Structures are given as structure tokens and as C-alpha cells.
Amino acid sequence: MDTVIDARVKTFIQVTELWIPDGDRLVLANGNYGDLAAFETATRAISFGKGEGLPGKAWAEQRPVVLKGFDGSYFKRIEAAAEAGLTSAVALPVFDEDDLKAVLVVLCSDSDERIGAIEVWSELDGLMMLDDGYYGAAKHFEWVSQHTHFPRGQGLPGGVWSARTPMLFRELGSGYRFIRADSAGKAGLTTGLGVPVPVPHDRQFVLTLLSARGTPIARRFEIWDARPEKVGKETAAILVDGICERDGPLWTDDNDAPPRRVTANQGNIGKVLATGLPVILSGAPALTEGYSAMVALPVYQGGALAHVVAWYI
């Protein structure tokens, strides 16, 4: 395997952390803090009750939460975050029906150079509306997104919503003449990953990660289908779509070859299948397709793990 790490790039997300329930608290299971050792130390000292801090709020409200600007907010690590230059965060609860499996939190820093988008869309009156999002320096795109809605089946949020499956869009901004696509193109956004976010109540949420070449959210995306309807009774997943800066397309035309398939406990995706929990791994490029870090996120549907999305940076 190619484990040569490319030159360091500025990434859109600085910190990714995984909180899991332990009794009535959320405790840190794992995290990728990069160089932010002091923030990591501050984090390791705390846990969250339901409704406490950002992870606790996502748990209590049973929905993804975007928090921009920590000062004066319910964010618990304000000082440490300020010292680390972190200014915004998104908390994503992972529910298996009523059961909270984990909360994935990503933290970003404001910078004129950092372009990307982490958006939370939710259904309102039969349309997907922007709930909130963090865009870094992509201010025009943020404004456009705030004034855009998607009916069922349209665009990345509408497509994910109606198909109930993660989707990966390429070449955002090229070929589309929608004002949002046009703005995406101008902002340099290239690849978009849309993920359904199931919650215990009926409201529909979709998370989108829109990555730009200069300050990528990820340089490799994968979508794995783990539904028994697709893989049979074995606990397994097949790679149904993916794109990688280094390896190119990751999907296979089934007229030529069957898709990649992993079973429970086989590698990082297999670990998600076996544990049902997200995986964050860093500092071991041999295990992360040659990249320095990866996140694998399970998506539940109808009381079972249905998909796994993974991104590598």
C-alpha cells in the first residue's frame, strides 16, 4: 500500500472527536487533535451530561447542532478552544432508532483561507431548508445556501433525503448553473458528501460536507452499503462509491468486477460494522489508505446499520 504522505495541507477541520454514552454521561472515546495538544488535554479531563456542552446538546435535542462562535455560549471548553484558535463546531449525534450510539464533533478555526462547508439541512414543509452550517471564508456561498431550498430528489440534500442513502457529488460548480452551484464553483468547492442523519423523532436531517481543493475536508471519500438487502445476511459492506485524489475513482462497474467487500472486523470499516460506532484514526497511514487520518461514520436505518461513510485527510 502507498503510505507516502503528501505535503501537509491546511485542512478545513482541525479537530474530530468521538463521544460515547457511559451511563448518563458522554465520555471521550477517541479524537484526532492534530497539533492541538493543550486542547486535547483540556478535553480529556471532561465529560458531558445530557444537555451539557455541545455534545450533550446534540444528545438532548436529538439533532445535529452547529455552533459558530463559542464566547458566551454553552460550549464548555471556551478557553482552551480560544487558545487553540478553534471558533466553530458541529456535533452530529449517531442514533440507532432511540438509542444514542455516539456523538461525533468536528471543530474548525476561522481563517480567511479556509474554505469548505459543513451544513445541516432539515425538512420543513416538504422542503429541505438549511438549518445551519459552517463555511469558513466561503461567505457568499453561505449566503446563497441560506436562501436556497431543495424539494425531494433535487440537489445533494434533496437527493439524500429522498433516496435515504449517502451520496457523493463530484465537480460541484461545474455544469450546474444553479446559483448555489455557481457560487460553489467560485468558492472552489469540488466534492460533496451528503449523509442522512436519522434521529428518534420524525424530522429529517441531512449533513453535507463540501470539500474544497485548497483546504480540503477530505481527500478521499468512501460510501459503503451495509444493508442486508444489498450484502445478504453476513455482516459486511460493499464499497458503492468513492473518490480519491490519489487513487481516482473507487467504485467499480459491476460488469467488470464486483465491488470491494469487507466483513465485520476487517479493517476500519469492518470495525464500524462490528461495533456500530464511528472510528477516528490518525497517525497510522498504513491503516488509513496512506492518508494521515480518517473518520468512518455509521448511518442507521430501520434499527440496523445501513451505510458507512468514510473520509480521509
Add this chain to the structure above:
Amino acid sequence: MQKLVVIGAGMASGRLLEQIIAANPAAYDITLFNAEPRGNYNRIMLSPVLSGEKSYGEIVTHDDAWYAENRITCRFGEKVVSVDTDRKVVIGEKGEVPYDKLVFGTGSSAFIIPCPGHDLPGVVAFRDLEDTTAMTEAAGKPGARAVVIGGGLLGLEAAAALRLRGMEVTVLHISTHLMERQLDPAAGYLLKKDLEKRGITVMLEASTKEIVGNGRVEQVNLADGTELPCDIVCMAVGIRPSVKLAQDSGIACGRAIKVDAQMRTQTPDVYAVGECVEYNGALFGLVAPLYDQAKVLAKTLLDEEETFVMRELSTKLKVTGCDLFSSGDFAEGEGREDIVFRDPARGIYKRLVIENDRLIGAVMYGDTADGNWFFGLIKDATDISDIRETLIFGPSFQGGAQVDPLSAVAALPPEAEICGCNGVCKGNIIKAIEAGATDLGAIKATTKASASCGTCTGLVEQVLSVTLGDDFVLPAAQPVCGCCDLTHEDVRRLIKVQELKSQEAVWQELGWKTRNGCHVCRPAVNYYLLADWPLDYTDDPQSRFVNERNHANIQKDGTYSVMPRMWGGMTTPQELIAIAQAAEKYGATVKVTGGMRIDLLGIQKEDLPAIWYDLNQAGMVSGHAYTKGLRTVKTCVGKDWCRFGTQDSTGLGIKLEKKLWASWTPHKVKLGVSGCPRNCAEATCKDIGVICVDSGYQVSVAGAAGMDVRETERLVDVATEDEVIEWTTAFVQLYRENAKYLDRAYKWVAKVGLDWVKETLADDATRRALVERFDISQSVYQVDPWAERAQPAEAVKFHPLADLTKEAAE
């Protein structure tokens, strides 16, 4: 070099060129014409390009570099004007090219309904990148509307893609349900519902009357008067082979270019492949047979034998989130039966069509996991009568539940010791993998795990698989039996590592597929548990072979043999009298064995406790002639009697036997002690042999004299009897702790290597620890089984349940 000219750079001709170049790159000087200004791309992936879920770059199969590398002269963007088969030249817009062999790969073009307005700008087909780009452009206008005419595969893929692009989409379909050639009405209904959930309007039995617009398409009018304003119309109602050039060139055509099973047209040196061909009256639109044709034509052009065979085809729809599968014939008919499964909550529909105990058709919506399996049954015309009742539930149901073979290793904590020889734990192996050791050799080199006896190799490979995923190909291993996916070595190691101390723990933690094992795995697991955990685990007689359970060898007539132990081959008049009396009392046949003992044959099962009792009374115990354990210690008379004897071989043999008797081992263990190198006790073909010499004792191991005959190999030379006993005991314990059940010592040593055995036992501390563990085991197991079973409470178990000698009263 012969000149090959190919007209058309589609998927079939692309595959043809790949095959020719792979087989013989120097076979032809190739010229490739393509009317499109580009080379080959995966045309069937245009739908996700249209939707934005793929980029055009991702679907290019042959780029400029590939053509250059393979020295193919590309005439892209140049139409072929004509072909002169007499002069054997292809005439392009920019000049002619001579050929020795010519291939038509002109493909097909979209069928356009000749309704009024069909030629207006804005009416497009969905065949190539130009069509795709035109639709993408049309989708650029906010609120733009599309009408897709045709509810087949291509039309629906276009409709879903245009919807994702943001258009208001209406699908018009002439039939009563969508994809009527591939789906039955029930599946068509689910598909329609699914598309409507995406905001697509589907109109069935919709007949297009005209397309109207002022200089550009503006509206579609239906025969029933419905008016559909639109910005673009996509016609996807079918394809037509592109054969005009062939017809004009005098190539024989029917509905398409006629070819034989070698893809030859009726014109010499002219061939055809792909959607432009007609074979046995059939036309082709799906890619699978085109690839088959390409393979056949490549062989034909390379003067090899190959025949095109039509095969069953299956259909999938490339709309993300729509899972459908169809194959075979599912029309209703006499003698055909349906099996239908529906799950309304999950939107699942499956229908199988059976005729003459063969599956002939399958339609599935919502759950397509077993599609390929059903497709295989259809293709192979498999007789499904035996599995008919459960056929609809797929292959998993036929084979039982799936289990995860990696779960046991995945569950191990980082500190779990994988390699006992070198003390390497799972965490260390994972660190090595993270640092780049991604195969077994690299792990051995960097951690030493699996580098000694090698019995943990399977586990190390599983750690590699767990850590690297499918980047590491797990070698196929021979599992203990069908109850589990682990090898004997893996099971042994995991019992130690996970401290599994009961059969239930093994079944559960190691993912056994059966409730409590089978006749193959239970004896092995029972042995492993008692060998590793003598103080915690209680031997389970029900997990033993019948001879071990009854502590006697069953004979061919159903009687048993009884063989008392004779320590080192020594006996006394009292013992012989007792044996003689017992033989007489129980009607035994008396045989002197090769192991220096006396065998009493022909004992009834119910008499066993009594004869054991009688022999016990004379001071004799079981000779364990039936066990996977110590059998005999054969000795010569030694220096007390023999002129050549160098040591007290008989005395040493007795000491060894008294030390080792009644211990359970992976297979039987036989010892020999010879008083001098003349080797009268035949010690050098035993599992362990001791040869006495003037300077002391030569201990050798791993001999055999059964199905295999092997001479022992020297383990160590020692000076004293105590050392012989210590080394021998340690060897037996090492064998007990590491060997696969039913491997004789010689087989085990061959696997782990004598060097490793020597190295391990040479370490004083290790050797003594082995002896200590053996002694602990013997504190539990060194008991005479005869004495236990001669007690009345146990003896009754040997009595038959009924007296079979009595006749029934009539």
C-alpha cells in the same frame, strides 16, 4: 504487420482492443475511427455523470496515453464515409486507410419517435456525452422542466439524474407499468412509487402526440390532450443498430450486421461486434454480451478458436437508492409457478418463476442481495426441487447463519499475547502494522511473532486482516470442522489468550456455529481445555471417543479388550496368576503385545468393571491401551542382565512410565528405553526414545513406526536419569500444550521444527516450568480409571439397558 481497422470506439470495440493487445501487442497495426471526438468511455455510466454523482474523467476507460502507449492510430472526430471491400480500404473524411482485417463497431443510435416536432432543438437522446452535456445545460435554468419519453432503464436513469440536477421531471411511458421488459407489474409499481418519492411525475399509458415549440422545444402534447410545458425532451424509447455504413458497403445485414459465432460477417476479412450485430436473429443492448463478443472476436482475429454463446442476462438500474434486479423469463405460462415474498414495511418484493423444477426468472425490488445467486441458478438451470421451500430466502438460509470469523481476534485486548514463543502481544503487532509491516513476513521480521514455532501464524494473519481490512488477503485456512472458521492452532491459542475455561466459553467466544460442537471438534476442544486448564476444567467423557469413554478398546465383534499396565514391561508371578484367573473367569483370549504387555480379548462390556476390579485387587491399573495418552514404555533388560547394557534401562523405563502414565496427550505417546546402542527396545522409532550409553543418555524424539516410519531425532544428550526424566516430561508437556489434537509427536515436530523444540527446552526455566505444569495436570489426572469405574455406582453404566439374550413371549 497486418493492418486492423476498427470503426467505432465504443465499449465493445474498446474491450476488443484490450483483448488483442493483452494477448499479442504486435499482432496488428491498428487504426481506430470514431465519429465522436474522443476515445472509449464507459457509456453505461453516463447516468451518474448526468446526475453529478460521477465525473466524465472517472468513466474514461482509454485515455490518449493508452492509445499512444499501444501505438493505435486514432482518427477521432472523423466519420467514415465508405468502405471499399474490394480494394480493402476504409475511406474517412480525411482520407483512406487500407486494411487486412476490418471490424465494424458502429454501435447503435437512439430511436426517435417520428412525431411532429421530434427534430426541434431541445429534443435529445441519451446516448453519448453530447446528449449528457445538452441535458446538463438545460438543467442550468432555475425551475427548468424536462419530459422524458420512455420508462425503460435509460429513460428512468435520465429522469432521476435530471431531478438531482434540479429539474421538474415528467416521465411518459406507453405501457401499463415501468420497465415492462424487465419487471413485472408489482415491481413496476414499487419502482414508480420510489421515483415519485423523488419528486418525479410518472405518467403511464401516455402516448406522445407532438412536440411543439417556436424554434425550440416548449411543450409536449399527449394524445389524451394533456399539455406538458418543458425546456428539454429526452427520448429514451429504444435503440437501433447503426448499420447504414455496412449496408452501403455491401455487408450482409438483416436488422443489423449479420455475424456468425466467430463474429465474422459474410464478407471476407470483415467482422462486427457490439450493438450493431445480429446473431441468430438476436440484437444486443446490454453490455455483458458485448464483452463476450469482444472476447470471441479477439480470439478470431488472433487465429484462435472461440465461439460466441448467448447467455442469460440480468438487469440493474443505476439510480442511487433504487435497488432492483431482474433476470430470465417471468411471463406467466402453463406449468409455471410463482414464489412471491413481500415486505410492505420495507418496500420489498421478490418473485421467482419456476418451471420443471428449474428457476427460470427472478424479479426483485428493494432487496437484491441474492440477485447474483438466483442469476446463477437460472444460468446453470440448477434443479431446485430440494430447496424449493426456502428458495426465496436465498443462499444464506440454505447454508445456515453467517458468523464473523474474525470476531474472536477482533475482541482481543491489545495486551493479549498472540505469539507465546516470543511473547508478542496483539498491540505490538498492530503497532508494527501501523509502521508499515503489512504482511506476515514483515511482521515476523519486525516483531518475531510467528517466527518460532509458527502455530500462531493464523492468529497473526487475522490481526493483519482486522487491522488492514481487505488490503490484506487472508489465506484460506482449514478450520477444525464445519462448526467454526478457526484452525486447531487458532483455537488452542485463543483458549489460552482469552482464558477460555469451559466448552460453553469456547462455543460463544470463538463464534461456534453449532449449539455445542460436533463429533469432530468436541474431543479436540475437550482436550485443549483440560490440557490448558487442568485445575479449572473438568474432563467431559461425552466429548471423548467411545474407547476412551469406556476405557477399553472395542473389537470387531463388539467385545472389548482389557490390558493392564506392566511398568516397563516388568511383571510378577502374582500379576500373571491374577491375569490368568481373570482370563479364565471372563473367557478371554490372551495375547502378548508388541508393547510388552498382555491383552485380554473378548470381554463383554458389562464384565468390564468386574475384571477391572479383579485386576485392581492384584495391584494392576489400566494400561491405557485405548487413549490419546501414554501407552507403553518399552525397555530392554539393561545392565543388570545384559552383557552389553550400559545403564539400568528397565529401571529408567519404569520411572518414566510412573511419571507419565494417565496423562492426556494430543495423540498416543509411546516410549522406548534401550540399554545400549544395539537398541533392543527399538527406542529410535518411538515418540520418545532413550538410548543409554556409557557417558549417559541420548534422548531423541519424533519417531514413528505405524503408517509412517520415522527414526527419532536427537533432542539432547544428558548425564543422569533425573535429567532424562526432566527433559522427557518437558517435551511431553510442550507437545501437550502446543500440538493440534490427533497430531502424533512426529507430525507436530515437523510443523514447529525440532530447532524450536530444542531451543525452548534448552532454557532451564522454561523446561522446569513445563515440568511443573505437567505435575499440576497429573495431580488431577493421574488416577486409575478402572478403580473409579469398578465402583458399583459407575459399574452399572456398563450394563445393557435390556437383556437381549431373552426371547420375546408370543
